[in-house]
Amino acid sequence: MRNVAKVRLYPTDEQKQALAKAFGSVRWVWNYCLALNNQAYKETGKGISGMQLKKQLPILKKQEETAWLKETYSQCLQQSVLNLSRAFVNFFEGRAKFPRFKSRHGKQSIQYPQNVKIVDSYLSFPVMGKVKANIHRTFDGNIKTVTITKTKTEKYYASILFENKETEPPISDNGKAVGLDLGLTHFLITSDGSKYDNPRHFKKHERNLKRKQQKLSRKKKGSNSRNKARRLVARAHEKILFARQDFLHKLSRKIVNENQVIIAENLNVKGMVRNHNLAKAISDCGWAMFLNFVDYKAKRDGKTFLEIDRFFPSSKTCNVCLNVVESLPLDIRHWECNHCHAKHDRDINAAINIRDEGLRVIASGTEATASGGSVRPSKGRKSSVRQLPINEQSTDASITIVQEAGSLRSQAKRLRK
Numbered sequence: 001m002r003n004v005a006k007v008r009l010y011p012t013d014e015q016k017q018a019l020a021k022a023f024g025s026v027r028w029v030w031n032y033c034l035a036l037n038n039q040a041y042k043e044t045g046k047g048i049s050g051m052q053l054k055k056q057l058p059i060l061k062k063q064e065e066t067a068w069l070k071e072t073y074s075q076c077l078q079q080s081v082l083n084l085s086r087a088f089v090n091f092f093e094g095r096a097k098f099p100r101f102k103s104r105h106g107k108q109s110i111q112y113p114q115n116v117k118i119v120d121s122y123l124s125f126p127v128m129g130k131v132k133a134n135i136h137r138t139f140d141g142n143i144k145t146v147t148i149t150k151t152k153t154e155k156y157y158a159s160i161l162f163e164n165k166e167t168e169p170p171i172s173d174n175g176k177a178v179g180l181d182l183g184l185t186h187f188l189i190t191s192d193g194s195k196y197d198n199p200r201h202f203k204k205h206e207r208n209l210k211r212k213q214q215k216l217s218r219k220k221k222g223s224n225s226r227n228k229a230r231r232l233v234a235r236a237h238e239k240i241l242f243a244r245q246d247f248l249h250k251l252s253r254k255i256v257n258e259n260q261v262i263i264a265e266n267l268n269v270k271g272m273v274r275n276h277n278l279a280k281a282i283s284d285c286g287w288a289m290f291l292n293f294v295d296y297k298a299k300r301d302g303k304t305f306l307e308i309d310r311f312f313p314s315s316k317t318c319n320v321c322l323n324v325v326e327s328l329p330l331d332i333r334h335w336e337c338n339h340c341h342a343k344h345d346r347d348i349n350a351a352i353n354i355r356d357e358g359l360r361v362i363a364s365g366t367e368a369t370a371s372g373g374s375v376r377p378s379k380g381r382k383s384s385v386r387q388l389p390i391n392e393q394s395t396d397a398s399i400t401i402v403q404e405a406g407s408l409r410s411q412a413k414r415l416r417k
């Protein structure tokens with residue numbers, strides 16, 4: 001079983017400079033290989049395999065223009081090429097968008113696939129040495145990979161992946177079941193009748209954020225004062241993010257601890273935010289993040305988490321007689337069934353229907369819902385971790401064509417900046 005611990009790093013000034021060089025080298029290798037692959041596809045109609053791209057690294061280190069790649073740990077550069085290869089696989093299998101070029105103004109990260117050790121309150125990295133870290137928790141097992149990231153507020157974090165021989169507990173559906181209905185006035189409504197208020201983190205800090213963004217807009221571009229103002233804006237966004245994550249972690253932990261079967265609705269958040277009247281409020285909630293937290297925590301505890309179809313009429317269905325009303329506008333929070341005359345709270349009724357529909361799906365052993373849809377579409381995710389084999393002769397020809405192109409040299413210099 002694998003576990004991850006994210007710790008804060010406190011590098012020295014020299015180590016910050018070394019990390020900046022490593023971030024730039026890894027980013028340049030990604031952009032160079034992506035440009036190489038794109039150009040080869042235009043010339044020959046075929047891409048370049050990850051193994052062929054990795055063979056370019058020793059050649060680049062021997063060239064005078066790119067000899068600075070030697071300063072970065074070699075396996076970090078190789079891992080960048082492997083990540084690009086995996087990005088192409090995810091794109092062709094429909095799980096991600098086409099890989100894009102990375103900018104120095106975006107997220108900075110570097111991955112160490114091995115040879116990282118925990119020594120007291122330090123993390124020991126190849127080439128860079130020991131870096132002070134706030135190791136607040138560890139897991140039993142071996143360290144697989146360590147990813148160092150730099151935030152917009154110039155803070156450094158290390159995500160440590162541990163692996164041990166333990167297996168995940170078997171999933172059981174014997175126990176208390178609960179249905180979850182997500183909303184705006186109340187963030188979460190359960191089938192037990194419990195309601196959790198929406199903290200509205202962004203709205204609480206919106207005035208402070210607006211003031212700092214106004215100050216940033218007045219600064220001269222390229223000046224030090226603008227960089228300081230930019231960090232203040234980033235720090236305000238970071239504060240909102242931490243507050244939201246803290247709330248979602250605590251609430252998801254409470255739901256998982258108190259229930260054995262957890263059933264929610266598969267919401268189309270991407271489509272819902274197209275409503276400009278509710279887009280800001282919906283984005284502030286973090287529904288997808290909350291369901292993700294509940295999902296992985298339930299799996300670790302051996303509990304069942306199920307998402308029913310988003311088109312199931314949970315709000316318009318009477319949980320007593322199963323009568324479905326024709327229309328139920330959002331402004332109606334309480335309604336009476338015209339068939340059995342039962343009075344309902346809109347949100348609690350929806351949570352009860354979500355729970356009952358999930359239990360029906362579990363009992364029937366099928367993913368079909370009342371609307372005839374699918375609980376979670378399965379496209380048959382492949383387990384391959386490498387690209388399909390490509391003709392060696394065509395690949396070498398592609399590399400030769402691209403390397404001889406004069407425009408690629410100028411593009412490489414531009415990507416380095």
